[in-house]
């Protein structure tokens with residue numbers, strides 16, 4: 315059985331970048347990133363939240379959404395496209411529905427501002443929905459959902475991004491790379507979390523491929539004339555990615571536009587227009603969470619049943635579950651430090667204003 319998605323193959327090409335370099339302790343990386351955010355105009359609260367989020371991605375080997383993204387965060391802040399001091403507003407739209415306006419700020423601070431009330435709603439009702447709009451999500455989704463599963467809950471999250479994916483058989487980019495994540499408790503172990511784009515690859519991995527001079531896997535993208543290409547620069551320069559799995563991934567990308575944008579009041583991916591803000595890279599769209607208390611299913615053995623299913627899947631031959639690679643890398647980097655190349659470290663220190 316193949317271990318490889320196109321993104322995973324692309325990421326493997328950068329294993330050298332991800333696994334070698336100066337080891338930096340997690341807390342030190344958080345502190346360095348926090349200084350960068352503060353220096354570029356965020357509030358202390360926003361700096362702390364984004365630094366923790368981005369360092370967690372680097373720690374867990376989510377390379378396409380780790381410190382590689384820091385210049386993009388800075389570009390968005392410097393250009394005035396995103397408000398690093400935004401104060402989100404939280405509105406109750408029903409007993410189990412929260413509407414959050416991120417006020418053109420980052421998603422994670424808006425999400426965390428609403429999270430405690432959201433959890434009460436989930437406990438009271440068995441299920442709740444949080445709809446966030448006017449929000450910039452520039453990260454992986456697993457940091458948002460994994461903690462719910464650690465609290466015994468099942469969580470789903472959806473976010474749309476910016477138009478860079480053609481519909482199946484189409485020519486113009488309509489969808490974003492539109493990831494979704496799912497997290498569930500597992501008896502006796504870490505939660506099972508998958509977090510995947512609806513496209514053949516994350517845009518971040520295409521950008522890393524372009525930077526490193528690697529081809530992308532065949533079948534991932536098209537050039538500006540709609541012709542298949544393995545050149546990441548051709549995809550980025552007027553071309554587009556394809557949905558994963560043809561029309562099936564296309565339907566998931568569509569669903570995510572509906573859930574994360576139409577339903578929340580956020581922008582569709584094709585409506586994101588940052589042309590007046592040179593340097594901006596954080597798409598301002600929407601995000602939806604659905605969180606369920608599995609105890610309401612009444613089986614009394616939910617997490618045990620999930621553990622049993624995972625046992626069956628592995629018995630059948632799948633060598634690992636989603637999330638296991640991240641957990642292994644997390645344990646390793648928390649012990650040994652997070653490897654950063656000298657060039658990356660120098661770039662981060664320069665952005666922090668270090669001499």
Ligand SMILES: NC(=O)C1=CN([C@@H]2O[C@H](COP(=O)(O)OP(=O)(O)OC[C@H]3O[C@@H](n4cnc5c(N)ncnc54)[C@H](OP(=O)(O)O)[C@@H]3O)[C@@H](O)[C@H]2O)C=CC1
Pocket residue numbers: 316317318319321322376378379451452453454455456473474475491492493494507508509510511512515516517519634635636637638639640641
């Ligand atoms: N904010 C945004 O707008 C966007 C964010 N993203 C983020 O980019 C990241 C990368 O997305 P994408 O490239 O699609 O992800 P990948 O294809 O790398 O991985 C998708 C999922 O599959 C799991 N997985 C990978 N290989 C295997 C395997 N052999 N067996 C079992 N499970 C496996 C991964 O687990 P594991 O991690 O343990 O390997 C992960 O949960 C995501 O975190 C996503 O949220 C993407 C697009 C837009």
Ligand SMILES: O=C(O)C1=NCCCC1
Pocket residue numbers: 378451452453475476491492511515516517518519596597
């Ligand atoms: O990698 C991607 O795809 C994206 N990540 C952050 C937001 C824009 C799209």
